[in-house]
Amino acid sequence: MAEGSNRTRYALVGVGNRGTTMWGRELLAGWGDYVELVGICDLNTMRAERARAMIGTAAPLYADFPQMMAELKPQLVVVCTPDDTHDDIIVEALEAGADVISEKPLTTTAEKIERIRAAEQRTGRRVDVSFNYRFAPTAARIKELIDAGAIGEVVSVDFHWYLDNQHGADYFRRWHAFRARSGSLFVHKATHHFDLLNWYLDSDPVEVKAHGELLHYGRKGPFRGERCRTCPHKARCDYYLDLSADPFLDTLYEEPSAVDGYFRDACVYREEIDIPDTMTATIRYASGVQVSYSLNTYMPVEGHHIAFNGHRGRIELRQYEKQPWEAPAVDEILLIRSFGGGVERIRVPHEPGGHYGGDNRMRDMIFRPGAQDRLRQRAGSRAGAMSVLCGIAALESATKGGACAVPALPA
Structure with a gap:
């Protein structure tokens, strides 16, 4: 050492x-x-x-x-x-x-x-x-394909993210459920997704038209309590969380809640929740690329689907993070070429660590001497700012209606 x-x-x-x-x-x-x-x-x-x-x-x-x-x-x-x-x-x-x-x-x-x-x-x-998704092996491979012009100039993107009933619900148990704390999931969670788009496309978003509604959690719930541990409805609630069954969370949050009143198992149906749980957006980029985006927070699967449409073909990925069936520890990118060029199936194995190895690769980039950033994965304040500004514009559009401009930042 x-x-x-x-x-x-x-x-x-x-x-x-x-x-x-x-x-x-x-x-x-x-x-x-x-x-x-x-x-x-x-x-x-x-x-x-x-x-x-x-x-x-x-x-x-x-x-x-x-x-x-x-x-x-x-x-x-x-x-x-x-x-x-x-x-x-x-x-x-x-x-x-x-x-x-x-x-x-x-x-x-x-x-x-x-x-x-x-x-x-x-x-x-x-x-x-800490935009660790940039560092996931599959994301890096997609970036290489786009930069190499594998499908020509990208003109549009289809991007849809799915949070399952466990992960998605967790945001509505915690402080994230309030706009004043998290900026909504258009900011807190979608900052990952908007940053991936900005990085993949090497361009800034300039306009967003979005919709966002609370359709499942909060006041839409059939009943409610203060928190899971004391809730009279726990026996029939699909979202009941038994903190005592998770020693890590129980140790870190249950007794410490006496200090600050923060419950890790707050009711997902609290009426005061004020963020959307179902979100869509259309994003226009400075480069002219058009993006169709969605985020759903109560699905039976976890993961995302993304496809890049270019003049010479299409790059497509369906990545599963959690689902009620066994999936191989490998992603398959489809590189589909136009004009009879066929399809190339590019298999990218998952690596150890969080986000299929993205967490480890990011820490290597930041801390190990001599790391080479050939894909420009390391993200500074400008990247963080642009993804947040896109989310702010999306929430404003969803709240007020109409398209919202994304403020420009100097390079």
Whole structure:
């Protein structure tokens, strides 16, 4: 192992599931030669203590972020807090002289984007956004095909994402269910999808026409309670979540809820939920490409379908992430050439780790010296901003009607 002075000294802010695993336990286990966790910050001190034990570190705990920055002076801050809090933490970290990795989305409003980008320019520090889907082996192969002109100029894209009844419902149990916290799933979840499109097409979205309705969760539910653990309807609710059956979630969230009142098993049918669960959008790009997009959050399958239509053919993928049947650990990309060119079936095996190896490849890119970014996968604040701005425009269009322009950003 390299000497500690040669490793990047980083602080972790926010110890929910993603912070504790992806940027805590897993990062130290696989990239401990390159990073040193020097501090953990979370407003919930009990959760922070439990996360520290799960991560397997003796790093000091803080509830006060400015105090941690002043005392530890980390080189890097990893931000895994609720989306609406990212801007304050990112800006303060940059101004304290640290680089930042932000979990997606970068933030939730155009004003917060401007604030982050200005601080990055003013301080000369760097912000990375964790767009791990760019690094999945299949996504990388599709990008190579598009860049190589395998189907000629791309003119339109069909892109449809499916969240199953477990994953999709989870967003409606948590703080994500409120626009003020997450910006809606047009921002929180679709930031991944819009970023993939921006990256694949090497262009910016300029206009969005969208629809979004709450059709399944929230006030559309047949009954409701405060939370699963105390709900009188648990015996007949399809979405009943028994936290005690998951030791990780139970340890990280149940007793710590006494500190901040945040229940990990809040009712998916709460009447105050104000985000859509069924979303469609038509997106126009600066390059002229037209995109048809949808996001559904209560499907019996998990995964996505994407197809790129070009003057010389079509690239198509149906990727299954979870489904009620066995699927091979390999993706099949169809490269269908026009004018009698036939079809080429390109098989891409899944790799170990989250997102079929995308999480590991992204951490390699960020932390291993000498990594080559030939596909421009590493995403900075501009990429994070453009995907959020597309989601903001989609939500505005769905709420007010009509098409909404996506603000332009300097390159």
